[in-house]
Amino acid sequence: MGYQKQLNVNINIANDNFIIASHRPWNKDLSKTLSLETGKQFHLLSNHKDLNIDYLKKIKPKYIFFTHWSYIIPDEIFQKYECIVFHMTDLPFGRGGSPLQNLISLGYKKTKVSALRVVKELDAGPIYMKKGLTLEGSAQEIYERASEVCKDIIIDIIKKNPKPKKQTGKPTIFKRRKPEDGNLNLALSISDINNMIRMLDADGYPKAFIDFGPFKIEFTGAVKNKNQVSAQAIFKLTDL
Numbered sequence: 001m002g003y004q005k006q007l008n009v010n011i012n013i014a015n016d017n018f019i020i021a022s023h024r025p026w027n028k029d030l031s032k033t034l035s036l037e038t039g040k041q042f043h044l045l046s047n048h049k050d051l052n053i054d055y056l057k058k059i060k061p062k063y064i065f066f067t068h069w070s071y072i073i074p075d076e077i078f079q080k081y082e083c084i085v086f087h088m089t090d091l092p093f094g095r096g097g098s099p100l101q102n103l104i105s106l107g108y109k110k111t112k113v114s115a116l117r118v119v120k121e122l123d124a125g126p127i128y129m130k131k132g133l134t135l136e137g138s139a140q141e142i143y144e145r146a147s148e149v150c151k152d153i154i155i156d157i158i159k160k161n162p163k164p165k166k167q168t169g170k171p172t173i174f175k176r177r178k179p180e181d182g183n184l185n186l187a188l189s190i191s192d193i194n195n196m197i198r199m200l201d202a203d204g205y206p207k208a209f210i211d212f213g214p215f216k217i218e219f220t221g222a223v224k225n226k227n228q229v230s231a232q233a234i235f236k237l238t239d240l
Helices: 002-015 030-038 055-057 075-080 100-106 141-160 190-198
Strands: 017-022 040-044 063-068 082-087 112-115 127-134 208-212 214-225 228-237
Touching: 017 030, 017 055, 030 040, 030 141, 055 075, 063 141, 082 141, 100 141, 100 190, 112 141, 127 141, 190 208, 190 214, 190 228
Parallel strands: 017 040, 017 063, 063 082
Antiparallel strands: 082 112, 112 127, 208 214, 214 228
């Protein structure tokens, strides 16, 4: 009986510990906010080198939530711990890289944030739940709204402990965009220019640009007004 009581205590401690894995600034306070709102203990993991078995054994998390994570999650991690990643499409539509940028390029005005279990195949795991997200404004603004959506989903998951359900439907795959895809010379309309600027306008992202002689001109803060777009420009001298 004494052993069983101690075992239950350990289980409860483990169930009250969670990890938020994200290296983006809009998620830096998410663990603190969730700790305050739920009374549970959330730990922020922002350095991918800390995602290892030794660290996780100390925390004993019930769930590891990957709210914005660009690194490969090792098999030994997702096989031992329940890892939940958030993807900014209505899966199985839009599996793959750069979901926000691909959605805006395709003309979407809204999407869903899908919370899914990590498996070997990218973005193919079973779904815990989905919540809606609008795609208005800059990428920074959208990512900040997405962080709030992720917070709501996380609270629901730790309250309800839902069982994830297999994805249904034919998968659509997105290709990860490259920095050169932000060249405004590729734009075919004023709307294209506005979208290309705003969808790359976030901390840590390569900005929309044009090459002008020895300079690279980067654009942020796009505002579309009828048939024109105004934006802030930074001139950078390119390496010769």
